[in-house]
Every structure is written in C-alpha cells, then in structure tokens.
Amino acid sequence: MNKKSKVVRYNKWGYIFLIPFTVIFLIFQLIPLVSTIYNSFFENYRSGLTQIGPNFVGLANYATIVTNGDLPTYFANTMIMWVLGFIPQIILSLLLGAWFTDPSLRLKGQTFFKTVIYLPNLIMASAFAMLFFTLFADSGPINSLLIQIGVFKEAFSFMDHAASVRGLVATMNCLMWFGNTTILLMAGMLGIDPSLFEAAQVDGATANQIFYKITLPLLRPILVFVMITSLIGGLQMFDVPQILTNGTGNPMRSSMTLIMYLNKHLYSKNFGLAGALSVFMFVITAILSLIVYKFTNVQEQK
Numbered sequence: 001m002n003k004k005s006k007v008v009r010y011n012k013w014g015y016i017f018l019i020p021f022t023v024i025f026l027i028f029q030l031i032p033l034v035s036t037i038y039n040s041f042f043e044n045y046r047s048g049l050t051q052i053g054p055n056f057v058g059l060a061n062y063a064t065i066v067t068n069g070d071l072p073t074y075f076a077n078t079m080i081m082w083v084l085g086f087i088p089q090i091i092l093s094l095l096l097g098a099w100f101t102d103p104s105l106r107l108k109g110q111t112f113f114k115t116v117i118y119l120p121n122l123i124m125a126s127a128f129a130m131l132f133f134t135l136f137a138d139s140g141p142i143n144s145l146l147i148q149i150g151v152f153k154e155a156f157s158f159m160d161h162a163a164s165v166r167g168l169v170a171t172m173n174c175l176m177w178f179g180n181t182t183i184l185l186m187a188g189m190l191g192i193d194p195s196l197f198e199a200a201q202v203d204g205a206t207a208n209q210i211f212y213k214i215t216l217p218l219l220r221p222i223l224v225f226v227m228i229t230s231l232i233g234g235l236q237m238f239d240v241p242q243i244l245t246n247g248t249g250n251p252m253r254s255s256m257t258l259i260m261y262l263n264k265h266l267y268s269k270n271f272g273l274a275g276a277l278s279v280f281m282f283v284i285t286a287i288l289s290l291i292v293y294k295f296t297n298v299q300e301q302k
Contacts, residue, residue, distance in 0.1 A: 036275045036278045036279065037275065037279055038275075039275040040061055040272060040276040040278070040279050041058060041061070042054040042061075043055040044270070044271045044272045045268065045270035045271065046268070046270075054272075061272045061273050061276035062280070064276070065276050065280060071277075073253065073256075074257060074258050075284065077249075078235060078237055078258050081166050081173070081241070082170075082173070082235070084169075084170030086227075086230050088174050089173070089174040089177060089178045089181055089230075090227075090230075093178050093184075093226075096117065096182045097182050097186045097189050100182075100186055101186055101189040114182075114183070118180065118182075118183060120176050120178075120179055121179045125172075125176065128172050128240065129172065129239065129240045129242075132171075136158040142158075143156060143158075159245070161251065162251055162255070165241075165250070165251065165255045166255055168244060172240050173234075173237070173240060177233075181230070184222060184226055185219065185223075185226070188219045189215060197214065200214055223296070224292070224296045227292055228289050231285075232289065236259055237257045238259035242263070247263075258281055262277050
C-alpha cells in the first residue's frame, strides 16, 4: 500500500511540471486558434473611417479566398522558394554532418567550425535581408564587382527579376538554417552504433555504400523531422521576402508568400478574410506534413 501511494506521489510531480506548458498552450495557441476560426465566419473590416461588421457571413470568406485566384499563386511562390532553399540546405548539411562525424578523418578544430556554421542561425532574418538588399542593389558591391570583371556591361537589377529575387530569398533561408540542420543530422549520426560501420568496412564496403546503405536509412527519423519542420517554417516564410521586397512581393508578386498575403489582410483590418486564410494555411500545413510523413513511412516499410 505504501509503495503504491509513493508511486502516485511521484507521478503527481509530472502533472505539476506540465501545468506551465498547458497554461501557455491554452492562452497563446489554443484560444487564438479557436478565435481565428470563429472570426473567419464573420464579415469584419474597415472601409475608410467606417467599420463594417462583424456580421455573420458563413463560408463567404472561404469562398472569396478560393475564387479570387490569389491563394494558388502565393502558395506556389512559397513552395518554390522553400524548395530552392531546402534542397541545397539538406545536401550541404548531410555532407558536413558526415564529414564532422567521421572518426577516420580526425578533423582538428571541429568545435570552432561547428560554431561558425551555426552562427548565421543566430542573426536576425531582418538584418540578413537588409544585408542582401544592400549587397545586390543596383549600385551595390555585387554589381560593381560583376561589372569590373566583365560579367555585365551595366548594373543588373536583381530586384526586378522573379528568378533572382526568389534565388536570393532561397539563398538566405539556406544560409540561415543549414547550421541548425547540420547539428540535428550530426546528433542522429552520432547515435548510430559504430560497430555497424566497422562491420561494413570489414566486409569491404566503400564509404559511399556505408553512407547510402547504413547512415541514410538509420537517419530517416531525423530526416523526416527536419523535412516536416522545414516545411512548416517554409510555409510561414515572411520576414526575409517582406524586407527584401519592401512588402510588395515584386516583381509581379512573384515573391509574395502566404504569410505576406495574410499580413496584408491584417494590415487592412480585414479580420474575416485573414481568419479564413489562416484556417486554409493550417489545413495546407497539416495535409503536406501528413503527406511527407506517410511517404517517408512507406519508403521505410519497403
């Protein structure tokens, strides 16, 4: 009886430690989520000095989001810039992770290099965007350098071309997050039993075979986690393109992301459409995350 009561007494501390998380989750996540869904069914915006609503309109806001054609365009912009940044990011992180965790290389100064590659993640995205905006301006140092070495005869306007703007956004996202991804992948690689690598080497496996046949399959859970979290972060892309394009998403709205589109509704105080768009983004994020998880899970079962 005493032993059972002691177990119960210990268990209560687990629930006590969960109280702060539960309170924060309810106040800052669950209640705002419910409020957003509730507001999405109302017409609520300001026209000049006149406040319209809130008036219940049902699914009218959702119909407006679907029929105006902006959602697919901005979703495509967001996904293109995320993919352009994620692919080189994951490749670079895998190479660096394999490099740093290979005991046969006996690399010196690993702590220093690990710190250096993580530093960009500590820089504010707004500062990063301002740096790139200055570097790639018409009169910036990049244009000056390219003209001097003969690549261009006159300044190339990076901000006036969809490919260059998307490329800059993708490059910044890659540089800011590859360090964090490298640390996560390294943690996964260090958790693999070294005896597996030793056995493979004894059997005559090459470094590439060890990487593709042992490291990658055992690293799958970490890769799935990195991919899903990166996807969620990509769908929430805002600060870098917002500052780089001054909130316009130019040229021709080719760099306008879903969150930038949402921010425009919030800025104009159209809370009904903003709520409907937020719900759409929640559903899109859930569906894409589920697809990624299911696809990787099927590959693992095979």
